[in-house]
Amino acid sequence: MKKIVFLLSFLCLAIGVQAKTLIVYYSYTNNVETIVKELSSQIEADVVEIQPAVKGLDYAANNYAIGSEQIAAIRNNPDNAASYPEIDPVDVTLADYDCVIIGAPLWWSNMAAPLQSFLFQTGKEMAGKKIGLIVSSASSGISGVEADAKRLIPEGDFLTPSLWIRSSQTSNAKSMLEDWLKAIDYNNLVSGVETISMEINQGYTVYSMSGVKLLLNVASIDGLEKGMYIINGKKTVIR
Ligand SMILES: Cc1cc2nc3c(=O)[nH]c(=O)nc-3n(C[C@H](O)[C@H](O)[C@H](O)COP(=O)(O)O)c2cc1C
Known part of the structure:
Protein backbone atom coordinates (compact mmCIF):
# COMPACT_ATOMS: atom_id res chain seq x y z
CA MET A 1 0.00 0.00 0.00
CA LYS A 2 1.20 3.42 -0.79
CA LYS A 3 2.36 5.41 2.05
CA ILE A 4 0.95 8.87 2.13
CA VAL A 5 3.73 11.30 2.52
CA PHE A 6 3.09 14.44 4.48
CA LEU A 7 3.80 17.29 2.22
CA LEU A 8 2.11 20.08 4.05
CA SER A 9 4.55 22.86 4.38
CA PHE A 10 4.53 25.60 6.92
CA LEU A 11 6.08 28.95 6.27
CA CYS A 12 7.05 31.07 9.21
CA LEU A 13 7.20 34.77 8.56
CA ALA A 14 8.72 37.16 11.04
CA ILE A 15 6.98 40.47 10.59
CA GLY A 16 7.88 43.66 12.38
CA VAL A 17 4.70 45.14 13.82
CA GLN A 18 4.20 48.56 15.34
CA ALA A 19 1.53 48.73 17.99
CA LYS A 20 -0.77 51.72 17.68
CA THR A 21 -0.90 54.45 20.28
CA LEU A 22 -3.65 56.95 21.01
CA ILE A 23 -3.04 60.13 22.98
CA VAL A 24 -6.24 61.48 24.52
CA TYR A 25 -6.21 64.74 26.41
CA TYR A 26 -8.13 67.70 27.73
CA SER A 27 -6.58 71.10 28.35
CA TYR A 28 -8.15 74.30 29.63
CA THR A 29 -5.15 76.63 29.88
CA ASN A 30 -3.03 74.81 27.29
CA ASN A 31 -0.35 73.29 29.52
CA VAL A 32 -1.42 69.74 28.71
CA GLU A 33 -1.87 70.73 25.07
CA THR A 34 1.75 71.95 24.95
CA ILE A 35 2.90 68.68 26.53
CA VAL A 36 0.86 66.59 24.08
CA LYS A 37 2.22 68.52 21.08
CA GLU A 38 5.74 67.74 22.26
CA LEU A 39 4.86 64.09 22.93
CA SER A 40 3.38 63.65 19.47
CA SER A 41 6.63 64.92 17.97
CA GLN A 42 8.49 62.19 19.88
CA ILE A 43 6.24 59.19 19.19
CA GLU A 44 3.96 58.04 16.44
CA ALA A 45 0.41 58.35 17.75
CA ASP A 46 -3.06 59.54 16.91
CA VAL A 47 -4.26 62.42 19.06
CA VAL A 48 -7.76 63.15 20.29
CA GLU A 49 -8.77 66.25 22.26
CA ILE A 50 -11.76 66.15 24.58
CA GLN A 51 -13.99 69.24 24.42
CA PRO A 52 -16.74 70.14 26.91
CA ALA A 53 -20.13 70.40 25.20
CA VAL A 54 -20.84 73.71 26.94
CA LYS A 55 -18.52 76.31 25.45
CA GLY A 56 -16.95 79.37 27.02
CA LEU A 57 -17.12 78.35 30.68
CA ASP A 58 -14.62 80.15 32.90
CA TYR A 59 -13.42 77.33 35.10
CA ALA A 60 -11.04 79.62 36.99
CA ALA A 61 -13.61 82.27 37.96
CA ASN A 62 -14.62 82.61 41.62
CA ASN A 63 -11.81 80.46 42.88
CA TYR A 64 -12.42 77.75 40.27
CA ALA A 65 -16.08 77.42 41.28
CA ILE A 66 -17.35 75.61 38.15
CA GLY A 67 -14.52 73.10 38.14
CA SER A 68 -15.03 72.61 41.85
CA GLU A 69 -18.77 71.91 41.38
CA GLN A 70 -18.09 69.43 38.58
CA ILE A 71 -15.50 67.54 40.60
CA ALA A 72 -17.82 67.49 43.66
CA ALA A 73 -20.66 66.02 41.55
CA ILE A 74 -18.41 63.19 40.38
CA ARG A 75 -17.02 62.54 43.85
CA ASN A 76 -20.54 62.36 45.28
CA ASN A 77 -21.86 59.91 42.71
CA PRO A 78 -19.11 58.45 40.54
CA ASP A 79 -21.24 55.62 39.11
CA ASN A 80 -23.95 57.89 37.70
CA ALA A 81 -23.48 59.16 34.14
CA ALA A 82 -25.39 62.34 35.08
CA SER A 83 -22.55 63.34 37.43
CA TYR A 84 -20.20 63.90 34.51
CA PRO A 85 -20.22 67.09 32.40
CA GLU A 86 -21.30 66.61 28.80
CA ILE A 87 -18.58 66.47 26.18
CA ASP A 88 -18.61 66.69 22.40
CA PRO A 89 -18.85 63.31 20.66
CA VAL A 90 -15.45 61.76 20.08
CA ASP A 91 -14.78 59.93 16.83
CA VAL A 92 -12.32 57.23 17.84
CA THR A 93 -12.25 53.44 17.53
CA LEU A 94 -10.47 52.28 20.66
CA ALA A 95 -10.19 48.73 19.36
CA ASP A 96 -7.56 50.04 16.91
CA TYR A 97 -5.12 50.90 19.71
CA ASP A 98 -2.83 48.87 21.95
CA CYS A 99 -1.63 51.78 24.04
CA VAL A 100 -3.52 54.86 25.28
CA ILE A 101 -1.67 57.81 26.78
CA ILE A 102 -3.89 60.15 28.79
CA GLY A 103 -2.95 63.80 29.19
CA ALA A 104 -4.81 65.17 32.19
CA PRO A 105 -4.95 68.49 34.04
CA LEU A 106 -5.44 68.11 37.79
CA TRP A 107 -8.52 69.80 39.25
CA TRP A 108 -8.93 69.82 43.03
CA SER A 117 -16.53 62.10 31.24
CA PHE A 118 -14.70 60.56 28.29
CA LEU A 119 -13.17 57.79 30.40
CA PHE A 120 -16.50 57.10 32.10
CA GLN A 121 -17.95 56.47 28.62
CA THR A 122 -15.05 54.46 27.19
CA GLY A 123 -12.87 53.12 30.01
CA LYS A 124 -14.24 49.58 29.79
CA GLU A 125 -13.22 49.44 26.11
CA MET A 126 -9.63 49.99 27.25
CA ALA A 127 -9.44 46.66 29.10
CA GLY A 128 -6.04 45.05 28.63
CA LYS A 129 -4.53 48.05 26.86
CA LYS A 130 -1.33 49.69 28.04
CA ILE A 131 -2.33 52.94 29.73
CA GLY A 132 0.12 55.78 30.29
CA LEU A 133 -0.81 58.80 32.41
CA ILE A 134 0.64 62.30 32.18
CA VAL A 135 -0.67 64.83 34.69
CA SER A 136 -0.22 68.58 34.83
CA SER A 137 -0.89 70.44 38.10
CA ALA A 138 0.19 73.71 39.63
CA SER A 139 1.60 72.02 42.72
CA SER A 140 -0.69 69.25 44.04
CA GLY A 141 0.50 65.65 43.89
CA ILE A 142 -1.13 63.36 41.34
CA SER A 143 -2.22 60.27 43.30
CA GLY A 144 -5.89 61.33 43.13
CA VAL A 145 -5.69 61.55 39.34
CA GLU A 146 -4.06 58.11 39.19
CA ALA A 147 -6.89 56.76 41.33
CA ASP A 148 -9.49 58.32 38.99
CA ALA A 149 -7.80 56.73 35.97
CA LYS A 150 -7.82 53.31 37.67
CA ARG A 151 -11.46 53.66 38.71
CA LEU A 152 -12.51 54.67 35.19
CA ILE A 153 -10.31 52.10 33.37
CA PRO A 154 -10.62 49.19 35.79
CA GLU A 155 -8.96 46.63 33.51
CA GLY A 156 -6.25 48.91 32.12
CA ASP A 157 -2.65 47.68 32.12
CA PHE A 158 -1.17 50.81 33.70
CA LEU A 159 2.37 51.81 32.90
CA THR A 160 4.48 52.95 35.82
CA PRO A 161 5.48 55.51 36.72
CA SER A 162 2.96 58.14 35.66
CA LEU A 163 4.51 61.41 34.55
CA TRP A 164 3.85 64.51 36.64
CA ILE A 165 4.74 67.81 35.01
CA ARG A 166 4.01 70.90 37.12
CA SER A 167 2.64 73.92 35.24
CA SER A 168 5.95 75.71 35.85
CA GLN A 169 7.80 72.80 34.21
CA THR A 170 5.80 72.83 30.98
CA SER A 171 8.74 74.34 29.11
CA ASN A 172 10.85 71.33 30.22
CA ALA A 173 8.33 68.89 28.74
CA LYS A 174 10.68 67.78 25.95
CA SER A 175 13.32 66.27 28.22
CA MET A 176 10.81 65.10 30.85
CA LEU A 177 8.90 63.20 28.16
CA GLU A 178 12.10 61.72 26.73
CA ASP A 179 13.06 60.46 30.18
CA TRP A 180 9.56 59.14 30.85
CA LEU A 181 9.38 57.24 27.57
CA LYS A 182 12.65 55.55 28.55
CA ALA A 183 11.37 54.84 32.06
CA ILE A 184 8.28 53.05 30.76
CA ASP A 185 10.38 51.32 28.06
CA TYR A 186 8.03 52.73 25.45
CA ASN A 187 9.99 51.57 22.41
CA ASN A 188 9.96 47.93 23.47
CA LEU A 189 6.35 48.27 24.47
CA VAL A 190 5.08 49.21 21.05
CA SER A 191 7.47 47.42 18.73
CA GLY A 192 7.67 43.71 18.43
CA VAL A 193 8.15 40.81 16.12
CA GLU A 194 5.17 38.66 15.38
CA THR A 195 5.62 35.17 14.00
CA ILE A 196 2.91 34.04 11.67
CA SER A 197 2.61 30.42 10.52
CA MET A 198 0.92 29.93 7.19
CA GLU A 199 0.01 26.61 5.68
CA ILE A 200 1.01 26.53 2.06
CA ASN A 201 -1.47 24.55 0.10
CA GLN A 202 1.04 23.53 -2.50
CA GLY A 203 0.58 20.80 -5.03
CA TYR A 204 3.04 17.99 -5.65
CA THR A 205 5.89 18.31 -8.09
CA VAL A 206 7.52 14.96 -8.80
CA TYR A 207 10.86 14.10 -10.38
CA SER A 208 12.29 10.66 -11.08
CA MET A 209 15.57 9.89 -9.29
CA SER A 210 17.35 10.62 -12.56
CA GLY A 211 15.89 14.13 -12.60
CA VAL A 212 13.11 13.76 -15.16
CA LYS A 213 10.11 15.88 -14.29
CA LEU A 214 7.09 13.57 -14.05
CA LEU A 215 4.35 15.74 -12.50
CA LEU A 216 4.11 19.49 -12.03
CA ASN A 217 2.03 20.93 -9.20
CA VAL A 218 -0.66 18.24 -9.19
CA ALA A 219 -3.22 17.83 -6.43
CA SER A 220 -2.63 14.09 -5.89
CA ILE A 221 0.18 11.55 -6.24
CA ASP A 222 -2.11 8.53 -5.89
CA GLY A 223 -1.36 7.37 -9.45
CA LEU A 224 2.39 7.00 -8.95
CA GLU A 225 3.98 3.56 -9.19
CA LYS A 226 5.85 2.20 -6.20
CA GLY A 227 9.36 3.50 -6.18
CA MET A 228 11.64 6.32 -5.20
CA TYR A 229 11.06 9.87 -6.36
CA ILE A 230 11.98 13.45 -5.60
CA ILE A 231 8.69 14.96 -4.44
CA ASN A 232 8.64 18.67 -3.67
CA GLY A 233 12.40 18.63 -3.38
CA LYS A 234 12.55 15.68 -0.97
CA LYS A 235 13.67 12.11 -1.62
CA THR A 236 10.45 10.15 -1.03
CA VAL A 237 9.74 6.43 -1.12
CA ILE A 238 6.30 5.24 -2.19
CA ARG A 239 5.66 1.61 -1.16
C1 LIG B 1 -10.87 73.97 38.11
C2 LIG B 1 -9.41 73.88 38.39
C3 LIG B 1 -8.95 73.34 39.59
C4 LIG B 1 -7.59 73.22 39.84
N1 LIG B 1 -7.17 72.65 41.01
C5 LIG B 1 -5.84 72.54 41.27
C6 LIG B 1 -5.38 71.94 42.49
O1 LIG B 1 -6.15 71.50 43.34
N2 LIG B 1 -4.03 71.83 42.68
C7 LIG B 1 -3.13 72.25 41.75
O2 LIG B 1 -1.93 72.11 41.98
N3 LIG B 1 -3.54 72.83 40.58
C8 LIG B 1 -4.87 72.98 40.33
N4 LIG B 1 -5.29 73.54 39.15
C9 LIG B 1 -4.28 74.03 38.21
C10 LIG B 1 -4.08 73.06 37.04
O3 LIG B 1 -3.90 71.74 37.49
C11 LIG B 1 -2.83 73.46 36.25
O4 LIG B 1 -2.91 74.83 35.92
C12 LIG B 1 -2.66 72.62 34.98
O5 LIG B 1 -1.41 72.93 34.43
C13 LIG B 1 -3.77 72.92 33.98
O6 LIG B 1 -3.58 72.23 32.78
P1 LIG B 1 -4.14 72.84 31.40
O7 LIG B 1 -3.39 74.13 31.19
O8 LIG B 1 -3.80 71.84 30.36
O9 LIG B 1 -5.61 73.06 31.56
C14 LIG B 1 -6.65 73.68 38.89
C15 LIG B 1 -7.11 74.26 37.70
C16 LIG B 1 -8.47 74.35 37.44
C17 LIG B 1 -8.95 74.97 36.16
Whole structure:
Protein backbone atom coordinates (compact mmCIF):
# COMPACT_ATOMS: atom_id res chain seq x y z
CA MET A 1 0.00 0.00 0.00
CA LYS A 2 1.20 3.42 -0.79
CA LYS A 3 2.36 5.41 2.05
CA ILE A 4 0.95 8.87 2.13
CA VAL A 5 3.73 11.30 2.52
CA PHE A 6 3.09 14.44 4.48
CA LEU A 7 3.80 17.29 2.22
CA LEU A 8 2.11 20.08 4.05
CA SER A 9 4.55 22.86 4.38
CA PHE A 10 4.53 25.60 6.92
CA LEU A 11 6.08 28.95 6.27
CA CYS A 12 7.05 31.07 9.21
CA LEU A 13 7.20 34.77 8.56
CA ALA A 14 8.72 37.16 11.04
CA ILE A 15 6.98 40.47 10.59
CA GLY A 16 7.88 43.66 12.38
CA VAL A 17 4.70 45.14 13.82
CA GLN A 18 4.20 48.56 15.34
CA ALA A 19 1.53 48.73 17.99
CA LYS A 20 -0.77 51.72 17.68
CA THR A 21 -0.90 54.45 20.28
CA LEU A 22 -3.65 56.95 21.01
CA ILE A 23 -3.04 60.13 22.98
CA VAL A 24 -6.24 61.48 24.52
CA TYR A 25 -6.21 64.74 26.41
CA TYR A 26 -8.13 67.70 27.73
CA SER A 27 -6.58 71.10 28.35
CA TYR A 28 -8.15 74.30 29.63
CA THR A 29 -5.15 76.63 29.88
CA ASN A 30 -3.03 74.81 27.29
CA ASN A 31 -0.35 73.29 29.52
CA VAL A 32 -1.42 69.74 28.71
CA GLU A 33 -1.87 70.73 25.07
CA THR A 34 1.75 71.95 24.95
CA ILE A 35 2.90 68.68 26.53
CA VAL A 36 0.86 66.59 24.08
CA LYS A 37 2.22 68.52 21.08
CA GLU A 38 5.74 67.74 22.26
CA LEU A 39 4.86 64.09 22.93
CA SER A 40 3.38 63.65 19.47
CA SER A 41 6.63 64.92 17.97
CA GLN A 42 8.49 62.19 19.88
CA ILE A 43 6.24 59.19 19.19
CA GLU A 44 3.96 58.04 16.44
CA ALA A 45 0.41 58.35 17.75
CA ASP A 46 -3.06 59.54 16.91
CA VAL A 47 -4.26 62.42 19.06
CA VAL A 48 -7.76 63.15 20.29
CA GLU A 49 -8.77 66.25 22.26
CA ILE A 50 -11.76 66.15 24.58
CA GLN A 51 -13.99 69.24 24.42
CA PRO A 52 -16.74 70.14 26.91
CA ALA A 53 -20.13 70.40 25.20
CA VAL A 54 -20.84 73.71 26.94
CA LYS A 55 -18.52 76.31 25.45
CA GLY A 56 -16.95 79.37 27.02
CA LEU A 57 -17.12 78.35 30.68
CA ASP A 58 -14.62 80.15 32.90
CA TYR A 59 -13.42 77.33 35.10
CA ALA A 60 -11.04 79.62 36.99
CA ALA A 61 -13.61 82.27 37.96
CA ASN A 62 -14.62 82.61 41.62
CA ASN A 63 -11.81 80.46 42.88
CA TYR A 64 -12.42 77.75 40.27
CA ALA A 65 -16.08 77.42 41.28
CA ILE A 66 -17.35 75.61 38.15
CA GLY A 67 -14.52 73.10 38.14
CA SER A 68 -15.03 72.61 41.85
CA GLU A 69 -18.77 71.91 41.38
CA GLN A 70 -18.09 69.43 38.58
CA ILE A 71 -15.50 67.54 40.60
CA ALA A 72 -17.82 67.49 43.66
CA ALA A 73 -20.66 66.02 41.55
CA ILE A 74 -18.41 63.19 40.38
CA ARG A 75 -17.02 62.54 43.85
CA ASN A 76 -20.54 62.36 45.28
CA ASN A 77 -21.86 59.91 42.71
CA PRO A 78 -19.11 58.45 40.54
CA ASP A 79 -21.24 55.62 39.11
CA ASN A 80 -23.95 57.89 37.70
CA ALA A 81 -23.48 59.16 34.14
CA ALA A 82 -25.39 62.34 35.08
CA SER A 83 -22.55 63.34 37.43
CA TYR A 84 -20.20 63.90 34.51
CA PRO A 85 -20.22 67.09 32.40
CA GLU A 86 -21.30 66.61 28.80
CA ILE A 87 -18.58 66.47 26.18
CA ASP A 88 -18.61 66.69 22.40
CA PRO A 89 -18.85 63.31 20.66
CA VAL A 90 -15.45 61.76 20.08
CA ASP A 91 -14.78 59.93 16.83
CA VAL A 92 -12.32 57.23 17.84
CA THR A 93 -12.25 53.44 17.53
CA LEU A 94 -10.47 52.28 20.66
CA ALA A 95 -10.19 48.73 19.36
CA ASP A 96 -7.56 50.04 16.91
CA TYR A 97 -5.12 50.90 19.71
CA ASP A 98 -2.83 48.87 21.95
CA CYS A 99 -1.63 51.78 24.04
CA VAL A 100 -3.52 54.86 25.28
CA ILE A 101 -1.67 57.81 26.78
CA ILE A 102 -3.89 60.15 28.79
CA GLY A 103 -2.95 63.80 29.19
CA ALA A 104 -4.81 65.17 32.19
CA PRO A 105 -4.95 68.49 34.04
CA LEU A 106 -5.44 68.11 37.79
CA TRP A 107 -8.52 69.80 39.25
CA TRP A 108 -8.93 69.82 43.03
CA SER A 109 -6.65 66.78 43.32
CA ASN A 110 -8.74 64.86 40.77
CA MET A 111 -8.65 64.36 37.01
CA ALA A 112 -10.22 67.34 35.15
CA ALA A 113 -13.95 66.63 34.87
CA PRO A 114 -14.36 66.61 31.04
CA LEU A 115 -11.64 63.97 30.70
CA GLN A 116 -13.36 61.89 33.39
CA SER A 117 -16.53 62.10 31.24
CA PHE A 118 -14.70 60.56 28.29
CA LEU A 119 -13.17 57.79 30.40
CA PHE A 120 -16.50 57.10 32.10
CA GLN A 121 -17.95 56.47 28.62
CA THR A 122 -15.05 54.46 27.19
CA GLY A 123 -12.87 53.12 30.01
CA LYS A 124 -14.24 49.58 29.79
CA GLU A 125 -13.22 49.44 26.11
CA MET A 126 -9.63 49.99 27.25
CA ALA A 127 -9.44 46.66 29.10
CA GLY A 128 -6.04 45.05 28.63
CA LYS A 129 -4.53 48.05 26.86
CA LYS A 130 -1.33 49.69 28.04
CA ILE A 131 -2.33 52.94 29.73
CA GLY A 132 0.12 55.78 30.29
CA LEU A 133 -0.81 58.80 32.41
CA ILE A 134 0.64 62.30 32.18
CA VAL A 135 -0.67 64.83 34.69
CA SER A 136 -0.22 68.58 34.83
CA SER A 137 -0.89 70.44 38.10
CA ALA A 138 0.19 73.71 39.63
CA SER A 139 1.60 72.02 42.72
CA SER A 140 -0.69 69.25 44.04
CA GLY A 141 0.50 65.65 43.89
CA ILE A 142 -1.13 63.36 41.34
CA SER A 143 -2.22 60.27 43.30
CA GLY A 144 -5.89 61.33 43.13
CA VAL A 145 -5.69 61.55 39.34
CA GLU A 146 -4.06 58.11 39.19
CA ALA A 147 -6.89 56.76 41.33
CA ASP A 148 -9.49 58.32 38.99
CA ALA A 149 -7.80 56.73 35.97
CA LYS A 150 -7.82 53.31 37.67
CA ARG A 151 -11.46 53.66 38.71
CA LEU A 152 -12.51 54.67 35.19
CA ILE A 153 -10.31 52.10 33.37
CA PRO A 154 -10.62 49.19 35.79
CA GLU A 155 -8.96 46.63 33.51
CA GLY A 156 -6.25 48.91 32.12
CA ASP A 157 -2.65 47.68 32.12
CA PHE A 158 -1.17 50.81 33.70
CA LEU A 159 2.37 51.81 32.90
CA THR A 160 4.48 52.95 35.82
CA PRO A 161 5.48 55.51 36.72
CA SER A 162 2.96 58.14 35.66
CA LEU A 163 4.51 61.41 34.55
CA TRP A 164 3.85 64.51 36.64
CA ILE A 165 4.74 67.81 35.01
CA ARG A 166 4.01 70.90 37.12
CA SER A 167 2.64 73.92 35.24
CA SER A 168 5.95 75.71 35.85
CA GLN A 169 7.80 72.80 34.21
CA THR A 170 5.80 72.83 30.98
CA SER A 171 8.74 74.34 29.11
CA ASN A 172 10.85 71.33 30.22
CA ALA A 173 8.33 68.89 28.74
CA LYS A 174 10.68 67.78 25.95
CA SER A 175 13.32 66.27 28.22
CA MET A 176 10.81 65.10 30.85
CA LEU A 177 8.90 63.20 28.16
CA GLU A 178 12.10 61.72 26.73
CA ASP A 179 13.06 60.46 30.18
CA TRP A 180 9.56 59.14 30.85
CA LEU A 181 9.38 57.24 27.57
CA LYS A 182 12.65 55.55 28.55
CA ALA A 183 11.37 54.84 32.06
CA ILE A 184 8.28 53.05 30.76
CA ASP A 185 10.38 51.32 28.06
CA TYR A 186 8.03 52.73 25.45
CA ASN A 187 9.99 51.57 22.41
CA ASN A 188 9.96 47.93 23.47
CA LEU A 189 6.35 48.27 24.47
CA VAL A 190 5.08 49.21 21.05
CA SER A 191 7.47 47.42 18.73
CA GLY A 192 7.67 43.71 18.43
CA VAL A 193 8.15 40.81 16.12
CA GLU A 194 5.17 38.66 15.38
CA THR A 195 5.62 35.17 14.00
CA ILE A 196 2.91 34.04 11.67
CA SER A 197 2.61 30.42 10.52
CA MET A 198 0.92 29.93 7.19
CA GLU A 199 0.01 26.61 5.68
CA ILE A 200 1.01 26.53 2.06
CA ASN A 201 -1.47 24.55 0.10
CA GLN A 202 1.04 23.53 -2.50
CA GLY A 203 0.58 20.80 -5.03
CA TYR A 204 3.04 17.99 -5.65
CA THR A 205 5.89 18.31 -8.09
CA VAL A 206 7.52 14.96 -8.80
CA TYR A 207 10.86 14.10 -10.38
CA SER A 208 12.29 10.66 -11.08
CA MET A 209 15.57 9.89 -9.29
CA SER A 210 17.35 10.62 -12.56
CA GLY A 211 15.89 14.13 -12.60
CA VAL A 212 13.11 13.76 -15.16
CA LYS A 213 10.11 15.88 -14.29
CA LEU A 214 7.09 13.57 -14.05
CA LEU A 215 4.35 15.74 -12.50
CA LEU A 216 4.11 19.49 -12.03
CA ASN A 217 2.03 20.93 -9.20
CA VAL A 218 -0.66 18.24 -9.19
CA ALA A 219 -3.22 17.83 -6.43
CA SER A 220 -2.63 14.09 -5.89
CA ILE A 221 0.18 11.55 -6.24
CA ASP A 222 -2.11 8.53 -5.89
CA GLY A 223 -1.36 7.37 -9.45
CA LEU A 224 2.39 7.00 -8.95
CA GLU A 225 3.98 3.56 -9.19
CA LYS A 226 5.85 2.20 -6.20
CA GLY A 227 9.36 3.50 -6.18
CA MET A 228 11.64 6.32 -5.20
CA TYR A 229 11.06 9.87 -6.36
CA ILE A 230 11.98 13.45 -5.60
CA ILE A 231 8.69 14.96 -4.44
CA ASN A 232 8.64 18.67 -3.67
CA GLY A 233 12.40 18.63 -3.38
CA LYS A 234 12.55 15.68 -0.97
CA LYS A 235 13.67 12.11 -1.62
CA THR A 236 10.45 10.15 -1.03
CA VAL A 237 9.74 6.43 -1.12
CA ILE A 238 6.30 5.24 -2.19
CA ARG A 239 5.66 1.61 -1.16
C1 LIG B 1 -10.87 73.97 38.11
C2 LIG B 1 -9.41 73.88 38.39
C3 LIG B 1 -8.95 73.34 39.59
C4 LIG B 1 -7.59 73.22 39.84
N1 LIG B 1 -7.17 72.65 41.01
C5 LIG B 1 -5.84 72.54 41.27
C6 LIG B 1 -5.38 71.94 42.49
O1 LIG B 1 -6.15 71.50 43.34
N2 LIG B 1 -4.03 71.83 42.68
C7 LIG B 1 -3.13 72.25 41.75
O2 LIG B 1 -1.93 72.11 41.98
N3 LIG B 1 -3.54 72.83 40.58
C8 LIG B 1 -4.87 72.98 40.33
N4 LIG B 1 -5.29 73.54 39.15
C9 LIG B 1 -4.28 74.03 38.21
C10 LIG B 1 -4.08 73.06 37.04
O3 LIG B 1 -3.90 71.74 37.49
C11 LIG B 1 -2.83 73.46 36.25
O4 LIG B 1 -2.91 74.83 35.92
C12 LIG B 1 -2.66 72.62 34.98
O5 LIG B 1 -1.41 72.93 34.43
C13 LIG B 1 -3.77 72.92 33.98
O6 LIG B 1 -3.58 72.23 32.78
P1 LIG B 1 -4.14 72.84 31.40
O7 LIG B 1 -3.39 74.13 31.19
O8 LIG B 1 -3.80 71.84 30.36
O9 LIG B 1 -5.61 73.06 31.56
C14 LIG B 1 -6.65 73.68 38.89
C15 LIG B 1 -7.11 74.26 37.70
C16 LIG B 1 -8.47 74.35 37.44
C17 LIG B 1 -8.95 74.97 36.16
